[in-house]
Amino acid sequence: MLSSELQNxxxxxxxxxxxxxxxxxxxxxxxxxxxxxNMLASYGGFPVxxxxxxxxxxxxxxxxxxxxxxxxxxEMVINNDPCYAYLLKGNTDIDQKLVIAHVYGHxxxxxxxxxxxxxxxxxxxxxxxxxxxxxxxxxxxxYGEVESFIDACLSIEDLIDIxxxxxxxxxxxxxxxxxxxxxxxxxPKLRSPSEYLEDYINPADFIEWxxxxxxxxxxxxxxxxxxxxxxxxxxxxENAPLPEWQRDVLSMVREESYYYAPQIQTKxxxxxxASYWHSKLLTERVVxxxxxxxxxxxxxxxxxxxxxxxxxxxxxxxxxxxxxDRWNKGKFGKxxxxxxxxxxxxxxDKKLGLGREKIFEVRRLYSDITFxxxxxxxxxxxxxxxFTYAYNRSTSMYEIESRDFKKIKEKLLFLLxxxxxxxxxxxxxxxxxxxxxxxxxxxxxxxxxxxxxKDVLNQIGKIWTRPVHLETVVQGKVKVFTADxxxxxxxxx
Amino acid sequence: MILKIEQxxxxxxxxxxxxxxxxxxxxxxxxxxxxxxxxDLVSIPVPQIEIPHFVxxxxxxxxxxQGEGEEGTPVAIGETDGDRHAGNQPGAHILEVELTxxxxxxxxxxxLELPNVEPRGRRNIKSYTGRYTNIHTTGPESLKHLKRTFKxxxxxxxxAGSYDPENPVIIPTSEDKRYKSREPVEEPAFNAAVxxxxxxxxxxxxxxxxxxxVESFWIDTWLKHQYKGVDTRYIVxxxxxHEVDRDVFFRIRESGGTIISSAYKxxxxxxxxxxxxxxWNIYIFHFSDGDNWSRDxxxxxxxxxxxxxxPSVNLFCYGQVESPYGSGQFYYDLEDNLGQKENLVLSKIxxxxxxxxxxxxxxxxxx
Numbered sequence: 001m002l003s004s005e006l007q008n009x010x011x012x013x014x015x016x017x018x019x020x021x022x023x024x025x026x027x028x029x030x031x032x033x034x035x036x037x038n039m040l041a042s043y044g045g046f047p048v049x050x051x052x053x054x055x056x057x058x059x060x061x062x063x064x065x066x067x068x069x070x071x072x073x074x075e076m077v078i079n080n081d082p083c084y085a086y087l088l089k090g091n092t093d094i095d096q097k098l099v100i101a102h103v104y105g106h107x108x109x110x111x112x113x114x115x116x117x118x119x120x121x122x123x124x125x126x127x128x129x130x131x132x133x134x135x136x137x138x139x140x141x142x143y144g145e146v147e148s149f150i151d152a153c154l155s156i157e158d159l160i161d162i163x164x165x166x167x168x169x170x171x172x173x174x175x176x177x178x179x180x181x182x183x184x185x186x187x188p189k190l191r192s193p194s195e196y197l198e199d200y201i202n203p204a205d206f207i208e209w210x211x212x213x214x215x216x217x218x219x220x221x222x223x224x225x226x227x228x229x230x231x232x233x234x235x236x237x238e239n240a241p242l243p244e245w246q247r248d249v250l251s252m253v254r255e256e257s258y259y260y261a262p263q264i265q266t267k268x269x270x271x272x273x274a275s276y277w278h279s280k281l282l283t284e285r286v287v288x289x290x291x292x293x294x295x296x297x298x299x300x301x302x303x304x305x306x307x308x309x310x311x312x313x314x315x316x317x318x319x320x321x322x323x324x325d326r327w328n329k330g331k332f333g334k335x336x337x338x339x340x341x342x343x344x345x346x347x348x349d350k351k352l353g354l355g356r357e358k359i360f361e362v363r364r365l366y367s368d369i370t371f372x373x374x375x376x377x378x379x380x381x382x383x384x385x386x387f388t389y390a391y392n393r394s395t396s397m398y399e400i401e402s403r404d405f406k407k408i409k410e411k412l413l414f415l416l417x418x419x420x421x422x423x424x425x426x427x428x429x430x431x432x433x434x435x436x437x438x439x440x441x442x443x444x445x446x447x448x449x450x451x452x453x454k455d456v457l458n459q460i461g462k463i464w465t466r467p468v469h470l471e472t473v474v475q476g477k478v479k480v481f482t483a484d485x486x487x488x489x490x491x492x493x
Numbered sequence: 494m495i496l497k498i499e500q501x502x503x504x505x506x507x508x509x510x511x512x513x514x515x516x517x518x519x520x521x522x523x524x525x526x527x528x529x530x531x532x533d534l535v536s537i538p539v540p541q542i543e544i545p546h547f548v549x550x551x552x553x554x555x556x557x558x559q560g561e562g563e564e565g566t567p568v569a570i571g572e573t574d575g576d577r578h579a580g581n582q583p584g585a586h587i588l589e590v591e592l593t594x595x596x597x598x599x600x601x602x603x604x605l606e607l608p609n610v611e612p613r614g615r616r617n618i619k620s621y622t623g624r625y626t627n628i629h630t631t632g633p634e635s636l637k638h639l640k641r642t643f644k645x646x647x648x649x650x651x652x653a654g655s656y657d658p659e660n661p662v663i664i665p666t667s668e669d670k671r672y673k674s675r676e677p678v679e680e681p682a683f684n685a686a687v688x689x690x691x692x693x694x695x696x697x698x699x700x701x702x703x704x705x706x707v708e709s710f711w712i713d714t715w716l717k718h719q720y721k722g723v724d725t726r727y728i729v730x731x732x733x734x735h736e737v738d739r740d741v742f743f744r745i746r747e748s749g750g751t752i753i754s755s756a757y758k759x760x761x762x763x764x765x766x767x768x769x770x771x772x773w774n775i776y777i778f779h780f781s782d783g784d785n786w787s788r789d790x791x792x793x794x795x796x797x798x799x800x801x802x803x804p805s806v807n808l809f810c811y812g813q814v815e816s817p818y819g820s821g822q823f824y825y826d827l828e829d830n831l832g833q834k835e836n837l838v839l840s841k842i843x844x845x846x847x848x849x850x851x852x853x854x855x856x857x858x859x860x
Contacts, residue, residue, distance in 0.1 A: 033664075034666065035667070039497065039498040042501075043498075048497075051501055051504070052504075053501055053505040053508055054501075055501040055502075056498065056500075056502035056504055056506070059498045059501070059502050059505075060502065060506075067652075067668075068652075069652035069654070072653055089664065090655055090662070091655065154544045155544055155546060156546075157546075159547070306558075306560070309556075309559075310557050310558060310559055311559070314559070385561065386557060386558070386559050387557070387558055387559070388555060388556070388557050389557070389569070390555035391552040391553070391555060392567075393552075395567065397567040397568075397569065398555070398568050398569040399565050399566060399567050400562045400565060400566045400567075400568060401555065408557055411555065411557050412557050415556060421547065421548060421549075422548065422549055424547055446549040446550060446553045447549070447553055448550060449548050449551065451545075452548060453547055456545050459545070
């Protein structure tokens, strides 16, 4: 239950948000203390999760960091319909107002951004459901057994097809009908009208030929996947020889991955959008005179930058503001791009007033990659002091590498591609006709972290129960690693 | 809401202990740990507890940042390993796990399969004081110490930046709560005296002394885990012996010959004066590179061992730290003459790697 004071803030802010045109899921606010906040954060925001040590590790990290005063979590929102949001007990009123406004921004984003269109909006129930199922397996098969299988699944949790977050995905369950169908087709005999015609209609060599053809067909089918598959989890669900409970666990891990993926893909936009709205709502409508200083303090804390990092809140909100400004003034399109007069460009103002409309369109139709690709301009980079940094082996430091616009954009896009993770594809599920998996790392100029890659291969091997190969590039040389109990490596080219 | 995290947290800590156990050999040699002792807590970096994923090699990735600076201006310290993404993610976290020395001792005992020692001597009676003199983090609500509780909460809020002097609301959470408690004062149940002797003649170099330092740290840790009260004395010797304090023990550098009996005589004197064997459990550790001045002196050492030490002490351990100069003869002399004695342990420690097994040899008898 919210105090009547907080409830009042919520009502007021919600009303303002609606007037500005935000369109959000209903938000249910709860006030919790910092311990509960730390715990919920460890569970990715969900109050009920299946048992696993990694949540404990996260808790250790978060609560230690909290007790050293390194950071605190002010708010948390769950993308669900209705949205759930948690406020930290003991925060000042102005903090709570800011958070409430911020949360409405997130809720609007969750509801409207296209990346979330395929998201399960009843995830709160679904997570609880997963917890129940996994606890049941633990009772039946033992904690250690289930835990070590979950460990293996989590190692590959990010090997999904990030582009299919918003399309209908194959569920990974084999249809029983399909299997029957293919069985029937393999019967080689034609129907003969009577016994004595049998030899004419189904001569021995014809039967043999038919059988051969069926075998070939089968062999061709065994050459799967037909095209490289990025969703390794799906591939394993469909093809790995797993007992039913393991298949179920794997499918749960996959479902949770697809649930979180859009949030990772839109981190900059989502935080930017929420920050845009909390500052707009508060400064224009909500903040009282005596709260201004505290508001400014908190707000600037949220948007603070440090040299070695990009703050997604800051980058996101500044980009949205930049877009709004440019579309208000008409600073886009062919005429503007082709104008070389710096002074004219600077004072360019066609008084179009399209800014607000544009940013609403952007929040609907873009993800971080397309957002950066389309709206990060050279002027913006210069104005906000962006740069790329790289590791310098001789000083063991990360150092500023360049302030070149192209390089900055390229690097940002690279870091956002596939959520910053390497792209790995299953190219053969029956390698050398031995039922082994052949994976290929689409090398984009950066090598894999090898020790981890080997560990992951071993984990895949555990699930697949047959050898697993990974082709990748190590310091310019193509190598294949094979996990077969242990990991061996060989150079191929 | 109850903290459901407890179970997962507990499981995680269990895994951490497992990791420490696995890597104990490494930690034992790792002398940094020894320096880090703050109160009784040691902080151990446990880097491997992660779920591995396919990720880019972090140092090749680099990233995008924001702020002032020229090309070449450093923006962050390189990490030898870890997960560095777009810079919009928290930095790599190498896990630092805090353990008490007692816990480490327990792990050490389990991993080295050390039996608990069987103390000799008298058992003293525990006594309780009747006054609430102590403050605990747990206890019954009726004994809550309000002032201390609020003090803790205030500290926390100031650190977290949520304290507002204009509106001084302090809300203690369960972590802040402090309770009065009555501490039972236990008289040491068993007392133990540990006497370290070290040869500091010219042939003992800094590497040899480092080995002694590391090994004695773990021996101390274990014995303190086994006994309530431990007295530690240090003797250094070359041709003559001196009693010194711990600091000097590890820093002193002498040169000259080696007369081991000088140390044994001093040790005997200390025991006679301070540690009557029927009241004390006595442990003697002697480290040397094994080059004694003369065979006569070696005979004298063996005599002292036979007559004074072995009949009355729990354990006499001789650790021979190899040096390029030593012949290591002393080890064989002891072995030939006294090899059958139950409470005499001989161990060769050629390098740091051997410390682990040496500790096991010394303490594995459970005496």
